[in-house]
Amino acid sequence: METAFKETFDAVAKEFAEIFSRLFDGGEAQLALTDPDDLLNTGVDIVARPPGKRSQRLALLSGGERALTATALLFSLLEVSATPFCVLDEVDAMLDEANVGRFRTKLEELAQETQFIVITHNRGTVESARTVYGVSMGSDAVSQVVSLRIDEAEAVG
Amino acid sequence: METAFKETFDAVAKEFAEIFSRLFDGGEAQLALTDPDDLLNTGVDIVARPPGKRSQRLALLSGGERALTATALLFSLLEVSATPFCVLDEVDAMLDEANVGRFRTKLEELAQETQFIVITHNRGTVESARTVYGVSMGSDAVSQVVSLRIDEAEAVG
Amino acid sequence: MYLKRITLQGYKSFAEKTEFEFAEGITAIIGPNGTGKSNIADGIRWALGERSMTTLRAKSSADMIFVGGDGRSRAGMAQVSLTFDNTDASLPIDFSEVTISRRAYRSGENEYLINGSQILLRDIEELLAGSSLSERTYTVIGQGLVDAALSLRPDERRALFEEAA
Amino acid sequence: MYLKRITLQGYKSFAEKTEFEFAEGITAIIGPNGTGKSNIADGIRWALGERSMTTLRAKSSADMIFVGGDGRSRAGMAQVSLTFDNTDASLPIDFSEVTISRRAYRSGENEYLINGSQILLRDIEELLAGSSLSERTYTVIGQGLVDAALSLRPDERRALFEEAA
Numbered sequence: 252m253e254t255a256f257k258e259t260f261d262a263v264a265k266e267f268a269e270i271f272s273r274l275f276d277g278g279e280a281q282l283a284l285t286d287p288d289d290l291l292n293t294g295v296d297i298v299a300r301p302p303g304k305r306s307q308r309l310a311l312l313s314g315g316e317r318a319l320t321a322t323a324l325l326f327s328l329l330e331v332s333a334t335p336f337c338v339l340d341e342v343d344a345m346l347d348e349a350n351v352g353r354f355r356t357k358l359e360e361l362a363q364e365t366q367f368i369v370i371t372h373n374r375g376t377v378e379s380a381r382t383v384y385g386v387s388m389g390s391d392a393v394s395q396v397v398s399l400r401i402d403e404a405e406a407v408g
Numbered sequence: 409m410e411t412a413f414k415e416t417f418d419a420v421a422k423e424f425a426e427i428f429s430r431l432f433d434g435g436e437a438q439l440a441l442t443d444p445d446d447l448l449n450t451g452v453d454i455v456a457r458p459p460g461k462r463s464q465r466l467a468l469l470s471g472g473e474r475a476l477t478a479t480a481l482l483f484s485l486l487e488v489s490a491t492p493f494c495v496l497d498e499v500d501a502m503l504d505e506a507n508v509g510r511f512r513t514k515l516e517e518l519a520q521e522t523q524f525i526v527i528t529h530n531r532g533t534v535e536s537a538r539t540v541y542g543v544s545m546g547s548d549a550v551s552q553v554v555s556l557r558i559d560e561a562e563a564v565g
Numbered sequence: 566m567y568l569k570r571i572t573l574q575g576y577k578s579f580a581e582k583t584e585f586e587f588a589e590g591i592t593a594i595i596g597p598n599g600t601g602k603s604n605i606a607d608g609i610r611w612a613l614g615e616r617s618m619t620t621l622r623a624k625s626s627a628d629m630i631f632v633g634g635d636g637r638s639r640a641g642m643a644q645v646s647l648t649f650d651n652t653d654a655s656l657p658i659d660f661s662e663v664t665i666s667r668r669a670y671r672s673g674e675n676e677y678l679i680n681g682s683q684i685l686l687r688d689i690e691e692l693l694a695g696s697s698l699s700e701r702t703y704t705v706i707g708q709g710l711v712d713a714a715l716s717l718r719p720d721e722r723r724a725l726f727e728e729a730a
Numbered sequence: 731m732y733l734k735r736i737t738l739q740g741y742k743s744f745a746e747k748t749e750f751e752f753a754e755g756i757t758a759i760i761g762p763n764g765t766g767k768s769n770i771a772d773g774i775r776w777a778l779g780e781r782s783m784t785t786l787r788a789k790s791s792a793d794m795i796f797v798g799g800d801g802r803s804r805a806g807m808a809q810v811s812l813t814f815d816n817t818d819a820s821l822p823i824d825f826s827e828v829t830i831s832r833r834a835y836r837s838g839e840n841e842y843l844i845n846g847s848q849i850l851l852r853d854i855e856e857l858l859a860g861s862s863l864s865e866r867t868y869t870v871i872g873q874g875l876v877d878a879a880l881s882l883r884p885d886e887r888r889a890l891f892e893e894a895a
């Protein structure tokens with residue numbers, strides 16, 4: 252039990268450091284055990300330092316930096332222990348265009364192993380999809396679905 | 409005290425019903441007192457019904473519908489009792505293009521009376537501004553500001 | 566193993582039988598506000614045995630069932646089915662395609678089915694526990710919840726790593 | 731009455747003296763993630779006398795002061811000034827332009843100034859109470875908090891209407 256936790260923690264921590272600096276194009280981040288001598292109960296700390304900045308508490312990160320840091324953690328968990336599929340509901344809402352681009356690149360890489368269903372308003376993210384569904388609603392409050400080709404998705408935005 | 413509260417409540421409730429159906433292009437919404445006989449302690453309920461839908465609890469509204477309903481409440485408070493200025497930090501992040509358009513129209517109307525400082529990633533919202541500032545950050549983690557003409561703002565997006 | 570299809574009927578805003586076919590790789594779902602995109606994510610969590618109504622933005626099981634709209638009466642039942650490709654046998658059951666379904670009735674009763682035959686929630690949980698689909702918080706990341714892991718206390722975050730172990 | 735200018739110096743990521751001139755109507759602020767846009771909103775709340783550090787995404791007053799960056803040492807003081815056009819005399823003070831400033835030092839000490847002369851926080855609050863700028867929750871709507879009013883309990887929402895009264 253403890254060794255499985257520690258092995259997983261070490262593997263995720265290694266991925267997290269690497270994926271964080273890929274998504275932020277620099278900077279560094281670490282996962283740290285709050286109490287390494289007590290593997291059964293220890294908590295996990297996150298330290299994130301965007302490029303050019305001093306290391307600060309998570310609370311000082313901006314909205315977009317928080318979303319990107321959390322996404323780096325999610326992606327590192329998926330790298331170490333993939334689930335068959337993963338649903339992401341507007342995780343890219345706070346990201347600026349450059350960060351959406353880096354998010355998309357990493358998503359496309361992970362999609363070799365894990366299936367993704369991504370709900371998004373971001374054109375950049377839609378462009379990475381093989382299949383696109385458009386959801387709409389009639390005046391009777393019933394959801395309807397249409398399968399779109401990528402060029403049709405542009406129009407729905 | 410009570411009469412001032414009740415008068416304000418009635419005025420805001422009237423505005424809220426009107427602004428909600430402007431922002432949603434239909435539907436209806438009300439503000440209701442939980443205990444009208446005890447004006448000193450009564451709470452305020454919000455009932456929102458997007459167009460075509462049955463009246464439901466606030467928890468069932470979607471992310472974008474919640475943001476738009478809350479914005480309708482904010483705008484009705486401003487109509488009744490304006491503050492000299494109002495800062496909106498990415499209130500339009502969850503809105504789709506049609507809702508951003510209606511949000512922008514109402515914002516432009518209110519801006520006759522109230523000064524707005526709007527932080528946004530939405531091009532539609534930026535286009536409603538008379539002045540645009542672009543914020544950037546050097547590699548030394550220091551914020552820098554540039555005043556942009558509207559055409560320059562397009563490029564920064 | 567991957568998710569081949571989702572079918573929703575009478576579930577939240579999906580009054581009519583609606584199917585999504587998925588390939589491997591990335592599928593995007595787009596559309597205006599309030600049209601039902603997040604309801605699909607809720608439907609997936611629900612079919613996998615989600616017990617917490619708050620996570621599903623609901624108060625009771627009845628909130629899962631289509632309440633009706635203009636000129637449209639309410640549904641009596643909600644059903645969501647998830648069909649998995651099991652050719653790699655990661656689900657310990659001898660089918661190349663496995664469909665997990667959950668139904669809710671206005672009476673409050675819930676039914677669970679595997680490939681059409683009724684089973685208990687316990688059986689589903691056991692089946693999933695053997696695969697990497699078991700109760701993983703990071704299988705579905707809800708709207709506005711992407712940074713939830715950052716807001717947890719350090720001891721609460723530990724659970725993420727235990728699930729992955 | 732409207733806000734003519736904000737000046738930030740040493741406040742959070744604004745290490746250098748930075749000025750924003752505002753006209754009436756709408757001013758937009760755009761820019762990449764993490765560049766300091768929400769810090770401007772925090773600076774406005776802070777200068778108006780905000781007491782709650784959590785609302786300012788901080789733990790202590792020292793979090794208001796620039797901590798330094800690559801090749802850039804930390805600041806010793808943070809200052810934010812808000813200049814209002816008071817030609818309509820909505821602030822009960824006999825100036826056509828009123829500048830409210832707040833300073834914080836590493837010692838934890840805070841100073842408040844009006845048009846350059848030092849006053850107490852109590853005096854600022856009294857000055858603002860007479861105008862429509864007093865403690866209004868809807869003067870600054872923070873990032874991700876637009877729907878906060880919907881999550882309040884009905885009795886908590888009452889305060890919004892009392893402020894507007």
Ligand SMILES: Nc1ncnc2c1ncn2[C@@H]1O[C@H](COP(=O)(O)OP(=O)(O)OP(=O)(O)O)[C@@H](O)[C@H]1O
Pocket residue numbers: 392458461464468469470471472473502576577578596597598599600601602603604605627628629630631632633708
């Ligand atoms: N039991 C139900 N019956 C009918 N409609 C329902 C039910 N539960 C929820 N809804 C409707 O579903 C809508 C919300 O859908 P959802 O949250 O999926 O929207 P969305 O497409 O994700 O929108 P956004 O882009 O704003 O996030 C609400 O308007 C609500 O009325």
Ligand SMILES: Nc1ncnc2c1ncn2[C@@H]1O[C@H](COP(=O)(O)OP(=O)(O)OP(=O)(O)O)[C@@H](O)[C@H]1O
Pocket residue numbers: 301304307311312313314315316345549741742743761762763764765766767768769770792793794795796797798873
């Ligand atoms: N005291 C401080 N000294 C230096 N930098 C600070 C200080 N407090 C906060 N910051 C920095 O400010 C940055 C966050 O700025 P802010 O939240 O304003 O970004 P933003 O432009 O709103 O971004 P987003 O678009 O992601 O919301 C953080 O990266 C943090 O490092």
Ligand SMILES: [Mg+2]
Pocket residue numbers: 470471472602603708
């Ligand atoms: Mg949604």
Ligand SMILES: [Mg+2]
Pocket residue numbers: 313314315767768873
């Ligand atoms: Mg921000």
